Amino acid sequence: GRFPWRTSNQATTWSQAGAAWTSSSTSAGSAIAIAKTDSNYVLVGRGSGHINKTTTGLTSTSLTTWSESRPALGYVSWVEFSPVDKNIAYATYSTFGVGKVWKSTDAGSTWTQIDGSGGGALPDIPVHSIQISPTDGQRLAVGTDLGVFTSTNGGGTWLVENSGFANTPV
Numbered sequence: 001g002r003f004p005w006r007t008s009n010q011a012t013t014w015s016q017a018g019a020a021w022t023s024s025s026t027s028a029g030s031a032i033a034i035a036k037t038d039s040n041y042v043l044v045g046r047g048s049g050h051i052n053k054t055t056t057g058l059t060s061t062s063l064t065t066w067s068e069s070r071p072a073l074g075y076v077s078w079v080e081f082s083p084v085d086k087n088i089a090y091a092t093y094s095t096f097g098v099g100k101v102w103k104s105t106d107a108g109s110t111w112t113q114i115d116g117s118g119g120g121a122l123p124d125i126p127v128h129s130i131q132i133s134p135t136d137g138q139r140l141a142v143g144t145d146l147g148v149f150t151s152t153n154g155g156g157t158w159l160v161e162n163s164g165f166a167n168t169p170v
Contacts, residue, residue: 001028004044004052004066016062021052023068033079035086035107043089043108045076049098051091053108071111072098077127079108083134092142094126101127101142101155114155122149122158128170143170 006017021027027048034057035041042057044066052066060066074095082088089104091111099113100122115122125145133139138154141161148161148170160167 003062004029004042004054004060006057006060017057017060018052018054018064018066019062021046021050021068022065023048023050023070031076031079031091033081033089035081035089036083037081038086041081041086041107043079043081043091045079045091047075049073049076049093049095051076051079051108051111055107067109069109069111071102071113074098078129080130080132082132082137084137088137090130090132090140092127092130094128096124096126100125100144101130101140103155114151116151116156116158120157120159145169 002020003016004018005014007014027046029044030047031045033043040057044052050070052068054066074093077094078092080090087107089108091102101114102111103114104111127142127144129143131141140151147167149158151158
């Protein structure tokens, strides 16, 4: 929808947790992440490619403006915070022809593409999800239309997961 919403009683009631999105206000949320290390840090990815963020998620109101960025023009399929650092976040896109995996080191204000390069680059296929190792922030895994790809160097290079997992959409 046009606004972020919050519940504190298992979805019995909801309150508006922010003002209307500043651009493409009709573009609905497609992904959400809350930092495990600080629940005030929230990201909402949208179908327009925009990612909105707040650092006041537990207290934001209908007057709170969430900041906005747009790493790529496409569908944000997943957003995720590092399990150990609220300032490190990732976003994936499931749109052909755009960067697939993006990393932020400032809690979602700015983004850097980490699709790899050359023979170690991700193919131009939809990426649907990302997981970050809780013990090694350089170890990443993404679910794609062709199975799982992994990186041991923070997205510098990617390899097809070949431990027996099927090459199927993940």
